[in-house]
Amino acid sequence: MSQVIERPRFTCALGGAIGTVQALPRAIPILHSSPGCGGNLAGALSGASGYHGGSYCGGNALPSSNVSERDIVFGGEERLSEQIENTLKIMDGDLYFVVTGCMVEMIGDDVHSVVKQFANSDHPVYGTETTSFKGNSYQGYDDVLQALVRDFVEPTAAKDALTVNLFGIVPLQDVFWKGNLDALKELLQKLGLTVNTFFGTGETIENLRQSARASLNLVVSDVYGQATAETYEEVHGVPFLTLPLPIGDHATAAFLLAVGEALGLEPDQVDQVVAGERRVYYDFLQRLSDSYNDLDFQRYAVVVGDVNYAQAVTRFLADDLGWLPELAVVTDPLEPEQRERLQARFGGFRSGLAPEVVFDPNGNNVGKHINRHWPQSNGQRYYEGFSPGFLVGSVMERDVAEQFKVPLLAVSYPITNRIVLNRAYAGYKGGLSLAEDILSLVVAHR
CATH class of the missing domain: 3.40.50.1980 (Nitrogenase molybdenum iron protein domain)
Structure with a gap:
């Protein structure tokens, strides 16, 4: 039996597919599913992603077939064809892409046969199955891009x-x-x-x-x-x-x-x-050196995040900021070979730090991992605890941060306690931004 994930940090494959299509310039996702899917995913994508909003023809403006009981009984392909036709008339886009939910996949609607009806249209229409019960939002990202690579990207021998x-x-x-x-x-x-x-x-x-x-x-x-x-x-x-x-x-x-x-x-x-x-x-970072040392800005840290951020932030804290990120919790469900590849990313730090890496998608277990790594005092006067500490994760770690009385910086999905516009953490400038955000919280909590 598959493991039940409590408080997952991702949507279903359909959510990832919608987010991927609506992030493409002037691309319009067309949802073929029951009415609740679009509304629920609009909130999960827009609100939990730093209040991103719906983008162009996304969010609550998402075109949807909204299949009813009749469509479930007799098939929803006719309803999808009607929805595509009306979307092409009303919404101005450069690419239209059909994504599907669980209900229409279970009854066997063939999205490809419907999309082929529009092959000679003046508007490019593509689609693929984004079956939600087969994967999460990351699967939806790859599903959409794989379909576009096969059907939309023009072949060429010239490189x-x-x-x-x-x-x-x-x-x-x-x-x-x-x-x-x-x-x-x-x-x-x-x-x-x-x-x-x-x-x-x-x-x-x-x-x-x-x-x-x-x-x-x-x-x-x-x-x-x-x-x-x-x-x-x-x-x-x-x-x-x-x-x-x-x-x-x-x-x-x-x-x-x-x-x-x-x-x-x-x-x-x-x-x-x-x-x-x-x-x-380093011209910017050296300005911090006196304050960093005189005011003792160094901290123990726990990093909780997805495949990308868990390793990237841990390495940054250890090698660039001089902190002690001794525990990293990776929150994505992974195959054994994926875990092995990712585990290797936590090795070879310039600082010599070798963090403990835990693979656990259950959000409720973060506090337990911290307590195991830094045991509670149990009445001892002197013991090595998670102090002074810092937590890098998502808004799901708010309770844990309060429990251990440490600052929390949310850098991975979901984020509902920050507004995010063009902020970046990648690269050199991104490293400066991350250092600034982290140390600002340290100062605010002194």
Whole structure:
């Protein structure tokens, strides 16, 4: 029997698919499901993602077939065809994509046969099954992108040696997705590269359509986007490189050097970019040195987060900020081989720290893991506890932070205690932002 996850930190596959489509420029998701799905997911996506809102033709403006009992009995394909036709008439978009919920999957509606009816339309219409009971929001991200890679991206034998595509940052599920994509794009452009992020600032649907011209796909995640990159390589012959999400100096320098090596760039060119970024980075950080030491800003830390943030934030705290993140809790349900790959990301820290890594998607267990790592005093006068401590996680850790009387910075989904616009934690500038946010809370709680 499958494990029951209490307080999960993701939506179903349908939610991830909706978020992915609505984050594409002028793309319109068309939901084929029962009425409750769209409304519930609009709240989960928009409200819990730093109050992101619905974007263009998303949220509560999402077109939906809203299948009824009659459609469930006799089939909902006719109703979906009607909904697509009306959406094309009313909503102005550059791409229309049908996503499906549990109910229509259970009765066997064939979304592909319905979408084919619009093959000769003036508007591009695509779709895929995003069966919610087969995966979570990360699955929905890959489901949508895999379908677009197969059916929408134009095949080409011509490759641009200095063009790359960026995957692995899931829109809305990563609350800082747009800022992170823009930050990494800016860094890669300094290497002389043309970068397609698909969801970032200034992107167009045409960038996605012509993305097979890239010579390399970069996946900044050991799990998210892997299936998309494999499909890309299979269909369009574009190889991919998997790297961890970089935050701060050490991780970002390694990221840039790895990209440069994979593309055959001159090492001096990459070194110059890294050196320039480091000068700015440490010029800001050194301003903190006196206060950091005199006021004792160092803390023990627990990092609770998804595949991307758990390892990235832990490494940043240990190697860049000089903290002691001794415990990391990864909240995504993973396969054994995925756990093994991710476990390796927590090794080889420059600081020499070797954090304990726990894989546990149940939100209620975070406090138990902290108590196990730092046992309670049990009346002892002297003991090593979680103090002075700091918690990096999501809003689900508010009760735990109150229990241990430590500050909490929410950096992973869900986030309902912060407004997030273009904030980024990736790269050098993102590292400065993260240090600023963390230490501001330390000062506020003194």
